[in-house]
Amino acid sequence: MKKENSVTLKARERPGRLTRARAAAALRTSGQQNQNQLSRVNSKTTVSDTSCLQRKKRAVLQEVTNVYCENAYKGCFNSTKIQAKKRKLAKAGQISVSKVSPSVSVEPLQFEVDSKAKETALQSQDTVCSINLENNQLLPLAAIDCCKDFRLPESQISGISAHPLMSQNKDKKDNLSKLLTALKDPGITNIDDYLEDSQSCSLYAADIYDNLRVAELARRPYPNFMEMVQRDITESMRGILVDWLVEVSEEYTLFTDTLYLTVYLIDCFLSKNYIERQRLQLLGITCMLIASKYEEINAPRIEDFCFITDNTYTKAEVLKMESQVLKSSEYQLFAPTIQTFLRRFLRAAQASDKDPSLELEHLANYLAELTLMDYGFLNFLPSIIAASAVFLARWTLDQSNHPWNPTLQHYACYKASDLKTTVLALQDLQLNTEGCRLTSVRTKYRQDKFKCVAALSSPKLLETLF
Template identity: 40%
Template sequence: MPLPRNSKCANGKGLRSSKTQPVENTRGEMIGAMESQEADKEESSQAKRSPSSPQGAPKKRSAFGDLTNAHQAQPTQFKKEVVKGTAKKVLRSSVTHDLSKNNEINSKKFGFKPLSEEASVSSEPTVKERLMSVQEKELKPVQEEPILVNEEPSVEGASASGEPGPREQMPGMEEDIEKIEEDPYANTEYAKEIFKYMRKREETFPVSNYMVKQHDISKDMRAILVDWMVEVQENFELTHETLYLAVKLVDHYLMHVVCMRDKLQLIGSTAILIASKFEERCPPCIDDFLYICDDAYQREELLSMEISILHTLNFDINIPIAYRFLRRFAKCAHVSMETLTLARFICELTLQDYDYVQESASKLAASCFFLALKMRNLGKWTPTLERYSGYQSSDLFSLVKRLNFLLTYQRHDKLKAVRTKYSHKIFFEVAKTPTLDMLKLEEILKNSP
């Protein structure tokens, strides 16, 4: 049964104070615990805010307000939300004081580790870091970078700027990237079989030209939806795998079901919910998705759409995505994080463009990575990349030209979520990287082996 709106959600992010105090607690301690519980109830009714995100706080809006005219913005709503947010800041500071006091008492009484000791052992954010004030986060945003690939210094293949590129190899020479992997969590023993399995599953999930049977929605509406989904991924601080999988779920669902435009945002938000349950350790609550849709849909509609998507896809949602292949190829080439991020930017731009939905994830990832190498002048497609990607450089030329055209000539110039996201310093401002001239790219591809 769905939980009521103000109830505590086990899947919600953030701190949830669920421990009850012993009977021997003093009166002051019990009052502190009661205030903490009241603060939790108040916080659970609000949508998640991500001040450390490049885009700032989540935008409570309908993605298709200009198309459906479902809701009109009221001038008084902004004032209410500002007052509510201010009250929340004051409340959060009092909660921080009470929690720190209770934690100190519990640590002395039950022998718990202080937060400073736990921080040295765990790489996860501590309670103090989670309860940083909004003002402090806005003044000094947390510089969280995506997962780094193995960066090893290499003289061969270095660019003019000194960045290591794909290692130069003798003809027929291939490198075993699993053999040099030292991370025990990288599953090196199974990596080859895993990606071989993912390549095989690509044949199970082809995407047809479903827009021919969709009479009420268009390619541009789908682009607007994906642009909004990128903002949701940023504001909720979800992984990129969640975003890619959610877009895949939307495409595969629309292949089988004719959709009306007033339900398109419902499909998108439900797809993010399903992908979050599949990819995230702590997926957002249902109330969060209702909030970001500006309460355009009811809770029952969201749950009903979740059932519809899962039944339509036969509960088989482990769809291969290009993002995973990109990390694999970057590891093969030993490139820097900046080059990998540039390839991710190119790949994320394709999510909005309907013309790329029929491309396989592995080929799309290989082409984006190939173009990123050429944009940064980092060498050629090595035998190791050929082996682990399954594509020769000549197989990618046609798709690489299309990707460079997408970068050079912005088709959806009004949808700036992806470009704004990758213009941030966290992502090395790769969106500002100069694009290749089409004639120059033709010459580069001709000279490529």
Template identity: 50%
Template sequence: MTSSSSSSRNLPKENPISRPSVAKTRAPLGDVVNRRNPLGDITNQKTGSRISAPSSTLVRCSNKIGRSKKASKPPKPNAKSNLLVPYEDIIESPQRNAESDLGNDADEVDDIDSNLVDPQLCGAFACDIYEHLLLSEVKKRPAFDYMERVQPNINATMRTILIDWLVEVAEEYRLLPETLYLAVNCLDRYLSGNVITKQNLQLLGVSCMMIAAKYEEVCVPQVESFCYITDNTYLRNELLEMESSVLNYLKFELTTPTAKCFLRRFVRAAKGKTEVPSLLFESLASYLSELSLLDYAMLRYAPSLVAASAVFLARYILHPSRKPWSSTLEHYTSYRAKHLEACVTNLLQLCHESPSADVVAVRKKYSQDKYKFAAKKFCPTSLPQELFL
């Protein structure tokens, strides 16, 4: 009994997420004194760790925000440095068609909720669930002009670089897409009412990623892991303090609809009740939707509108000879084609923008075989006006 219990105590405990080794810290390149940089280095590894064993060399992003600060100077805000602007008060609500449920006389509306066998589809309650999501998305949207109104120290370019880095972290640590979308939502909602410094922008970003991971993931990286991906630029207690600040400002309201929530249903509506959505179509729609996260100007559009526009554009790219919008899509999205024109045009512009060396994560991610090389698909330079009539 004694030897058995003694040997059992000596057995190593299994940990699904091993703690990264922080015994030997590395100073960021070009900074021998290891000063705090806006973005840390996420290339550190530990052999055998599931979440810290990168499959490829990551692009360094330590000094990107510093460069963008010089390149783009934000306008002077109207708010004082300690002003809190409620994000509910400055939201531009999308226009929807009240008669969209009537559909189009040209074709019938498919019932995509007729499958009551699969409990994950929630066929009996799906319509009520998504009707609630359409109503609640307005209440939990960030302000679309917080950079001009609230933030004197950061600009849209810094936000883009930060989110591009978060995309890279989510891909490297195998986090769910829902985690990334929720992290960006928390980031923008917090920035809508709290002034942040350039030095703490990455701290805010990684804190929002940790919050989203705790909400969405089954296997969550440890706090030390999130410190480690910033090259230990921030201490554990700083990360926890920022996490507390974000959660208190958001009043712990994390159940918020994102574009990813709507995209799953809209993709099913695009294929109808009989066809199985192709992986290429899903990947292309996801790619377009994820590109929208990088662009500060896309905050003007509701998440459901972004998802619907991504489906519209993906259908046209894959099948330019077909009409990209149908009565079924109009019914389940509550948008007519004419409501999507501005958002679709902006998404098309994002596809054609030449990516800078600082913003490559989304395109690199969707250039892989597992996403059917969606980022490499040919995109038209413009769309016929009759598609939106």
């Protein structure tokens, strides 16, 4: 132990290194000479450690933005001076260093650069910034431009504004001017007048529904998949499945949007994939499971859907079918349904009313849900079915006024003549002229909470209405 604690320096130790053993040995010795020797050792240690830290210093980061600029800072900075300056400023509280790399739009820290370095940076034309353009080319820029606020030339700008806030304000003004121009007609009531309510999206509602009208064309299922794709199931089997799913949605108190999305996913899968009748119910509960995950706050579990089929299908079979449905839809679950347009059209229908009519809303929802079980209504777009449901509901409740006013025509973008075929087919469902035995929707809307609208019947439609 004494040999190990010897003060003699070993070959591995640096000269002047102070260890615990050496300090203990120095304290045990008496006299001021040993204390002076210890102080000299400490001073040597400080110098050597400082030199060691000097050797461990790394060069300052030259570029930490998301844009790579070659030679942008070449020969412009002295790393030692910059580090010292940053330490002084940090102590004074004048600078804050971020741990996250700034984006292109954030200006980097400004350093003092001599005039010669600035001239060198401006004259370097070989600097390249790797910005992905539409033509996948690299845009040559000056080094000083890469470090400042980035601006594309006018020829390279394709619908991208250099000032996002200014462009947003301009879009708001344009939308507002278009809205006010369209509403100059005194017969049209503005249903998007909640300009101060940001949740209503008043300035963007028209654009949103314009995009939904395009999406319903692109995302609709094939209306003739029973004849072209399916060979083992029929239209009546599909109707029985949807009728049963209405009961399931009532059992688990699911949203109406969940039911519509479920039927949409079923039709989309049947449009692209052949299925046997033994697996049709499995497809139904799987699509409702997916729709519940998308729409519901507390979605039912897989075991719940297996239980409601009397455990005909296992959890593993449901998970396997879920994977097939998601792959078939390419994981694009959203699509505008009848319910999506029905909300806006009902609002337009009651724009001039002082108090909203719950009976009108329930009746329109009832008529719209009747179409889910009828395979023939796949030939109509969801928006035109929603408009026809509002048309027939207004006619059922009030025959003294025309069911289609200028406000509805403006927001639905359909004339009364465009709705004639759909309204007539919808009235046949309402009056049950073909003796349909699927009664889940009718039973649902005979309840008092829905104002018993299923018991109402509409009078004969006049030709003058169209």
